[in-house]
Amino acid sequence: MKKFSFAIVCILIFIFFSCSIPGALDIPENIDYIKSLAGDPKDSGSWGTIIDSIPYNIGNTFWINPQTNTTDPQTTRTISWQSTLDTGEVIIGETHYQAVTVQDGSQFFHRVDLTGLAAGKTYSYIVGTEGAYSPVYSFTTGSSGDNFSILHITDPQIGTGTLKGDSQVWRFLIEAAVKKFPDAAFIVNTGDIVNNAAETAIPYYFDYAQKVLANYAFVYSMGNNDNVDWYNKYFTVPQNNYDAGDDTKSALYSFDYGNVHFINIDSYTDLKDLQIDWLRNDLKNTDKVWKVAMMHEGCYGNKNDITSLLDTYNVDLVLAGHEHFYMRSRPMDMAGYYKLNGTVWTIPNVAGTKYNNLPSPKPAYYVINKQPKLPMFTEINFSGTTLTLSAYTFDMMTGVIASFDTYQVSKN
Numbered sequence: 052m053k054k055f056s057f058a059i060v061c062i063l064i065f066i067f068f069s070c071s072i073p074g075a076l077d078i079p080e081n082i083d084y085i086k087s088l089a090g091d092p093k094d095s096g097s098w099g100t101i102i103d104s105i106p107y108n109i110g111n112t113f114w115i116n117p118q119t120n121t122t123d124p125q126t127t128r129t130i131s132w133q134s135t136l137d138t139g140e141v142i143i144g145e146t147h148y149q150a151v152t153v154q155d156g157s158q159f160f161h162r163v164d165l166t167g168l169a170a171g172k173t174y175s176y177i178v179g180t181e182g183a184y185s186p187v188y189s190f191t192t193g194s195s196g197d198n199f200s201i202l203h204i205t206d207p208q209i210g211t212g213t214l215k216g217d218s219q220v221w222r223f224l225i226e227a228a229v230k231k232f233p234d235a236a237f238i239v240n241t242g243d244i245v246n247n248a249a250e251t252a253i254p255y256y257f258d259y260a261q262k263v264l265a266n267y268a269f270v271y272s273m274g275n276n277d278n279v280d281w282y283n284k285y286f287t288v289p290q291n292n293y294d295a296g297d298d299t300k301s302a303l304y305s306f307d308y309g310n311v312h313f314i315n316i317d318s319y320t321d322l323k324d325l326q327i328d329w330l331r332n333d334l335k336n337t338d339k340v341w342k343v344a345m346m347h348e349g350c351y352g353n354k355n356d357i358t359s360l361l362d363t364y365n366v367d368l369v370l371a372g373h374e375h376f377y378m379r380s381r382p383m384d385m386a387g388y389y390k391l392n393g394t395v396w397t398i399p400n401v402a403g404t405k406y407n408n409l410p411s412p413k414p415a416y417y418v419i420n421k422q423p424k425l426p427m428f429t430e431i432n433f434s435g436t437t438l439t440l441s442a443y444t445f446d447m448m449t450g451v452i453a454s455f456d457t458y459q460v461s462k463n
């Protein structure tokens with residue numbers, strides 16, 4: 052009888068706790084590996100208390116040659132991560148690549164530049180050190196063909212609402228995007244990774260979407276809500292020539308993929324003299340079919356040094372963010388007037404939770420300007436001489452990915 056009573060009590064206790072944990076199902080199980088091992092992401096001040104050696108904040112991008120500000124997506128990657136150990140490596144097959152490690156407080160920032168990789172090949176890798184390695188991730192280097200797709204997202208802005216809530220939206224959005232386009236060559240994030248430059252939100256950005264961030268190369272433009280003081284530590288791409296206190300340096304870089312020339316423009320550095328010269332020289336010297344620029348805050352409709360260069364050198368598309376609504380412009384010149392084969396600007400709403408109202412009146416050069424109040428992503432497909440932009444909304448509640456906008460342009 053005693054045993055029976057004890058069992059009843061246990062069952063009642065179990066039911067009580069099962070029903071009384073608010074939000075117990077907020078975060079799906081077995082998704083976030085740091086969480087599964089060490090609890091929720093910690094703020095930077097307490098990272099030293101994460102189970103000592105687990106690699107976290109793992110990033111994957113193209114290696115930028117610091118001498119030329121260019122890269123080769125077919126043969127290079129930079130893998131970066133943090134841990135609380137003073138050493139680290141990337142292992143691919145039998146090969147160990149020793150990391151360059153820098154200490155910052157109780158954390159260590161590790162980085163391995165992989166060059167000389169084979170084009171169009173899938174590499175599986177782990178990061179960490181003996182006894183403390185990450186799960187296995189993999190990436191595929193760029194192929195040399197002219198048919199490929201990239202994904203564009205912007206403004207996850209983790210910390211706008213709650214850290215967990217924003218992170219879940221970010222995670223589900225980016226997972227939906229790569230589920231629909233698993234062969235995406237790389238992913239452009241045009242900035243505002245966190246809200247109010249909060250470094251404490253960075254682990255959430257990485258942890259909730261760690262698989263995607265480790266498996267795909269990400270290319271970043273820094274947003275006004277990001278902070279140069281810590282940006283260098285986590286995001287290696289734009290920083291090769293960056294110095295927050297030096298107006299002669301900026302986060303400008305470019306690279307070719309297939310028959311497309313990509314160029315990153317820093318919206319917030321004084322783009323004068325050296326930067327403008329660099330931009331002009333870069334645009335002048337490319338013979339690629341397509342020219343695509345990336346920047347956080349678009350300067351469309353304003354005749355200035357940047358729009359003048361984009362117009363002069365016939366940049367086809369600018370991937371931007373900052374506005375927190377969906378926008379696509381008409382092909383236009385530096386002043387916003389329609390121009391055949393002019394520059395099209397696009398903003399794919401947000402990959403987070405902050406939705407802005409639309410401007411009123413609508414600028415004349417906006418072809419489409421909507422606020423679906425859903426996170427979005429855009430696929431841009433390059434197929435020889437045809438460029439196709441396809442924007443999608445993602446509804447977390449239903450899992451539905453819905454077509455939102457399409458635009459196509461061809462060159463002969």
Ligand SMILES: [Fe+2]
Nearest residue numbers: 206208243373
């Ligand atoms: Fe933003």
